[in-house]
Amino acid sequence: YFTSFPFQQRIEIHKLRQGDNLILGFSIGGGIDQDPTQNPFSEDKTDKGIYVTRVTEGGPAEVAGLQIGDKIMQVNGWDMTMVTHDQARKRLTKRNEEVVRLLVTRQSLQKAVQQSMMS
């Protein structure tokens, strides 16, 4: 997708049904009630945003292009930069949604764009 915001990427994940649950295939860490210094993926150690800490192989997230270390900015239009860990989990695992559209940012993206802009 071509987005207006160069540092961000939109990812659309189709949930996979596994038994009674709809899973997305990744793990999240972070939140405003968590300790940001423990986050290995954030550049700024005071960043309390939601980060992708693991992506299961072959899962829907990997297929859609989500990478480990991505910071999730929005989920279906809902802001994820100032939410608690539990609120983030709830927004991602709503039972009546089959598709979640994430707005993510990642550091490699930033650097790539910066390099292309400088060259």
Added chain:
Amino acid sequence: KIETLKVTVDFLKVPLGLKKPPLKEVLAAVPGPGRSKSLILERHKSRRSDNMDNESQYSGYSYKSGHSRSSRKHRDRRDRHRSKSRDGSRGDKSVTIQAPGEPLLDNESTRGDERDDNWGETTTVVTGTSEHSLSHDDISRITKDMEDGAHLDCSRHLGVALAGALALVAFLTPVAFMLLPQLLWGDELEPCGAPCEGLFISVAFKLLILLLGSWALFFRRPKAFFPRVFVFRALLMGLVFLLVVSYWLFYGVRVLEPRHGDYRGAVQFAVSLVDALLFVHYLAVVLLELRQLQPQFTLKAVRSADGASRFYNVGHLSIQRAAVWILENYYHDFPVYNPALLNLPKSVLSKKMSGFKVYSLGEENSTTNSTGQPRAVIAAAAARRRDSGHNEFYHEEAEHERRVRKRRARLVVAVEEAFTHIKRLQEEDQKNPREIMDPREAAQAIFASMARAMQKYLRTTKQQPYHTMESILQHLEFCITHDMTPKVCGAFLERYLTAGPTIQYHKERWLAKQWTLVSEEPVTNGLKDGVVFVLRRQDFSLVVTSKEIPFFKLAEEFVDPKSHKFVMRLQSETSV
């Protein structure tokens, strides 16, 4: 007319041994004697105590109480007396506080050696029992160089004499109250048994207590001569005077005239007067002693010559009393003033900036612009020139520092080694008498090995004026006497390695201070926030500023011990 009246104030009366003849006029003014007692107002205590020494005024510390006519125990106190001069033209700007004795040798320390050593017992100045100056009595001012004011002394002593007389009268009045009826119409008096005797006893003891209290409060060596009247004392004296006069008035009218047979009334009069006097004494204690105990102001004293500064907390004091307080603390807080340390090394100073001359080679009609320019050019060039001067200064300083450290190391080693040569004689050691030395000889024995290192060190740190060979030997003897462990090297050297306060050095160094108090406000004013006054000596001065201690608002916060709770920091990971 306002002219700066320099009133010489004797700071401390330090007897100078048998050098000075007593001041005749002072003695003449002294009232007779003795017993002093009373007093509440002793301030100007009579010189009774001094009367005793007809021979010498030098009384002073060494004066023995045996000389006094009355062998009261308070007699052995030498009351150094500080009289306040009653005359005062208001608005004088500067007054002089002078301590009797030698002036400080300011200019060059070497001159101190030429002073005579016959100071004998006197010396040390300072300090009476309490910091708060209550000058008491005593006249004998024996100062070597008292510049002015024999007439001022007279007036001061007059004040003291008045106070002493008043105190004496006040003390004897109750006794007179009780005796007069007996003497004048004793036959008509009814016998007054037990109640009167009880009253007699109470009067006797109260008078004794008054006497003791007055002795404790007022019979003290004055610390300084103040330039102006001490307001509180004058107040108390006036109060006592009024009290005594009114009591005599009533007594005369009510008791002497009617000549009652009721003796008890007269005795009760006496008792009530003694009570009133005791209360005045209490008032004196509160006004003179207690009021300034609670700190209200912080005084900052800075020495103008080298910037040494200290802070002191004082209570409510007048400017002159605060000045005396500062001076007392100056002598043991401030490092000794060493003018030799203040001069820049010669190599730095010799590189003087030569003046720049500006020649105008242009038209004669120069505008103001062009005349202004040369000045700016000169200033800029001079600034550039000055830049090289600090380089020299830095190198000189570093070199000097290194030299001092080297000499100091040599000195420490020499001293340590010297001290290993002697040891204290133990009981079990058997030595023949020729080998046993007393401390003085021991000191002389080991002095030779460290003398050279010591001399070099003192010279490098420019301290040699303050330590004569004799003083070093004495100090060595002192250290040897008191301890023989190597630690004494530390104690021995401590005196020389750091510049101590002025009071530590030989008495000729710091005795006899003549200080001038310069102040924009009248010196009897109380301290206020922002008051500045200067205490001046010949070559440096102490600038004192006062700041009020702020009013503190303390708020209370109660912390429940059970409210201290903690949680672990979270780092969860959830899979979705």
